[in-house]
Amino acid sequence: MGFPGTWMTESESVVYRVIPKCACSTIGQIMYYSDHGTFFDGDIHDSTEKLHKWAQENSQPLIEANVKAHASYAFTCVRNPxxxxxxxxxxxxxxxxxxxxxxxxxxxxxxxxxxxxxxxxxxxxxxxxxxxxxxxxxxxxxxxxxxxxxxxxxxHWSGMSGHVATFIANGGTYDKIFFTEKFNEGMQDVLDHIETPHWVDLSAIPRFNESEGHGxxxxxxxxxxxxxxxxxxxxxxxHRDFQLFKYDFENPGNKMPLSDVDLAEVHAKLGD
Structure with a gap:
């Protein structure tokens, strides 16, 4: 099965498990920029070079070797269900x-x-x-x-835990799972843990909401x-998304997580 939905910078500075509808366009552009000092011209989901993706056949052996060896910092981002x-x-x-x-x-x-x-x-x-x-x-x-x-x-509407689980089940380990609702804080923590060819000033990065205006x-x-x-x-x-990623099921009006994600719990429960 490999590592579907996994992206990695060409420099192999960082590995990201994409979860649709969770700031993936912005994260992909940040990864692209961190390697090349420029943004991809268009929707990052359409890029076919300069960013390794599992969907690109030539990227697969590189991603697989990196993830199984846990050679780079690996993360993903979740959102209130x-x-x-x-x-x-x-x-x-x-x-x-x-x-x-x-x-x-x-x-x-x-x-x-x-x-x-x-x-x-x-x-x-x-x-x-x-x-x-x-x-x-x-x-x-x-x-x-x-x-x-x-x-x-x-x-786009299947559970986030299912996306997260494939990465673990095939031999991957997450170093960070952060929240869309606390994007700057979480993404900055990722950047603080990696070395990139180009420095990323998160405060200057635009939000690439590619779905905005569609509906x-x-x-x-x-x-x-x-x-x-x-x-x-x-x-x-x-229910697994609410439980593992600590969102408030009882109050749909509260979009914020109730606590940080317990990485040990996620790996234990989704690694079966």
Whole structure:
């Protein structure tokens, strides 16, 4: 299986396990900049050189050797499950993607037909009941994760613990797992532990939110989208994420983690 979703700088200064919807565009650009002193021109997910990625065949032996030897500092970044799944809904389901089309072809028509989800019309700009549609989308997310139907779960809404686990199960070890909600603090700690060809001034780095503007703006506070049933579904789907990454399940309105991640606990529970 190897190390899917793993990126590494060409200088091998640092290794990063990508988790979608968790500041991955900004982190990738910081890694790229730390090697080359410039940002990638475009979405970093589209780069095919100057940054090692498991999806690039020539990068695989280098990443595998490094990770198995724990030759470089390795990290990842997580996000509150409530805001992460909301972001997935507005970006991937309601939004028009950068190729000018809907995400994954017939996915959105299937959601409209089978789950009664509304997305704001053909271009995503029309008015619709965001709360009702999101809760129906959450039923779909549960079905994909619990029963793998009507499709396999998508990387943007599958549990973060599953992404984190593949890295551990295949021989990787994390030195740091930090929070999107405390991005500067966490990313600075990573930079403090590594040596890079180019110095990174984190305060001067722009945020590369590649999904921003794809979909309609969220109109309500996070907690308004989650009633008792929605919270029950969130626990069924993402209980490991809440527990391992220390987020507040009881209060959807509290996006901040309750404590730091216990790396020993993560390696023990996800390394089976």
């Amino acid at each position: 409530y805001t992460r799944v909301l972001s997935s809904f507005f970006d991937k389901i309601c939004g028009i993607q950068r190729n000018g089309r809907r995400y994954r072809g017939n996915l959105v028509p299937k959601l409209i037909q089978q789950y009664g989800v509304e997305v704001g019309g053909d271009d995503g700009t029309g008015e619709f009941d965001q709360i009702a549609s999101f809760r129906r989308f959450l039923l779909f997310v549960r079905d994909t994760i619990r029963w793998r139907r009507p499709m396999d779960p998508d990387i 309609p703006k969220r109109l309500h506070p996070v907690e308004d989208y989650f009633d008792d049933l929605s919270m029950h579904l969130m626990w069924e789907i993402f």
